[in-house]
Amino acid sequence: MKYTTNNPRQLAVETLVRTSSGSYSNLQINAVIESTTMNAADRGLFTNIVYGVIQHRLTLEFQLKPFLRDPEKTESWVKELLYTAMYQLEYLDRVPKRAIFDETIKISKKMGHDGTRRFVTGILHQMDRKGMPKIADIQNETDRLSVMYSVPTWLISMLQVQLGKPKTAAILKSLNKAPKQSVRFNAAKITKSQLMDQLTVDGFDVEASKVSESGIVIDGGQIIHSSFFKDGLLTIQDESAMLPVESMAIHPSDLILDACSAPGGKTTQIASHLTDGKVFALDIHNNKLKTVKRNASRLGVLPQVETFELDARKVDQKFKDEMFDQILVDAPCSGLGLLRRKPEIRYDKTPEDIERLSHIQMQILEAVAPKVKTGGTITYSTCTIVKQENQDVVSEFVRRHPDFQIDKTKTALDLHQDETGMLKIYPDDYESDGFFVCSLVKKS
Known part of the structure; x- marks a missing residue:
């Protein structure tokens, strides 16, 4: 797509319109940055505004509503423009109010017409004169938390039931902090200490x-623009996402199935521990498998990786029973552990999605179970934090398959497991992604 401006605030509005229609924010942000000539400061402002407005959308909607006579008739881009101004005023200390007002009004005329300019100017001055509505005045606790942290009420209620109110509050407070930039060193090319020194x-x-x-x-x-990334000395991966493979105790000659592999972070992590072994990487989309191969090639582990365009529920079509030493099922899930890194997930998912995904997760486990050797392990992981997709799936699987037992999930830094041995990482624990990992051993 061609962009007619390098103005970071206008580009933020255009990007927010696309993401509100279902496009992924990270892909849209990357596309804009690659297609424009913004300097580093403008790229930072643009990215900050886009992610900030998405993160705080329910808060901003609540604050804007009293100033709109007819919200349904207000064009979506005008609302997004006003959200960008409100976000800057509320959350960006270094940007002067006058600059925010001037830029917002200029963009309103450029993207609309003189009537739009007058409309936007009037609302900005009303906000400045009257002040924003107070979230503390919302009487219902769940509604208040929803607006305060911009998380849907159904999810807050679900977490409160499953984890209790104090833990839910701690998770909510952590979600709108900026995500850390974390990488995994590539054991196939360099040691951790060497990389940290360089x-x-x-x-x-x-x-x-x-x-x-x-x-x-x-x-x-x-780091993505560095030679370290291009030369395959590291790859970008959240700290929690490294744990499923870390828990697997891989031997160099193992045959391993990665049942849901794309984009390949865990596939390449497995491959970095193999010499004469092999990881068989499955995905239902061939274009995603191309990404897996590109990542494996960059990291120098392509000889240890073999890809198959295949739904993990149909492994019988390709693989024999008891073929694999280990199997990783990093299952498709609601992604509710990623709300800090992918903020739009909070608005896209529903309780019905959780129910549907839990059935798919069980189908995948059932399909791959015969393919692991006796004494071998299925490592089941998700990037979600709700019981239905984690403990409930594992409990039901073990009930149906008494030849499997839950083993303690071991990590190098000995992170705390629950009484069953399953590992549950919540977004507030280490300010990393929420993750679940469980080791299922096939008994003799």
């Missing part, structure tokens, strides 16, 4: 992850 010399601030032994938290620049 990153420091190159001007990055680095810290060893407190979640995964493979992880490094980085500050001081965009």
Whole structure:
């Protein structure tokens, strides 16, 4: 797509219109950055505004509503423009109010007409004169939390029932913090200490992850544009997402099935531990498997990876029983552990999605169960934090398959498991993604 401006605020409005229609924010942001000539400061402002408005959408909707006579008749881009102004006023300390008003009014005329300019100007001055409605005045507690943290009421209620009010409150408070930039060092090419030393010399601030032994938290620049990334010395991955493979105790000659592999972070993590072994990576979309191969090639582990365009529920079509030493099922899920990194998920998902996905998760486990050797392990993981997709799926699977038992999920940094041995990471625990990992051993 061609863009007719390099104005970060206007580009933010255009991007928000597309994401509100169902496009993924990270893909849209990357496309804009690659297709324009914004400088580093403008790229930062643009990204901050887009993610900020999405993160705080329910808050901003509540605050704007009293100033719109007829919200349904207000064009969507005008609302997004006003949200960008409100976000800057509320959350960005360094941007002067006059600059925000001037830029917003200019954009309203450029994207609309003089009538739009007058409309936007009037609302901005009303907000300035009257002030925003107070969230504290909302009487219902769940509604108040929903507006305060911009999380749907159904999800808050579900988490309160499953985790209790104090834990839910801690999770909600953590969700709108900026996500950390974390990478996994590529064990096939470099050691962790070597990489950390080289990153420091190159001007990055680095810290060893407190979640995964493979992880490094980085500050001081965009690592994706660095030679470290291009040369395959590291790959971008959340700290929690490294744990499923870390828990697997891989031997160099293992045959491993990665039942749901794209985009390949865990596939390549497995492959980095293999020499004469092999990881068979499945996905239902061939274009996603191309991404897996690209990542494996960049990281120098392509010889250890074999891809198959296949639904994991149909593994009987390709693979023999008891063929694999280990199987990873990083199952398709609601993604509710990723709300900090992918904020639009909170508005896209419904309780019905959770129910539907839990059935798919069970179908995948049932299909792959015969393919692991006796004594082998199925590692089941998700990036969600609700019981229906995690403990409930595992409990039902073990009930149906008494030849499997839950084993303690082991991590290098010995993270706390619950009494059953399952590992549950919540977004507030380490300010990483929410994740669930369970080890299912096939008994003799």
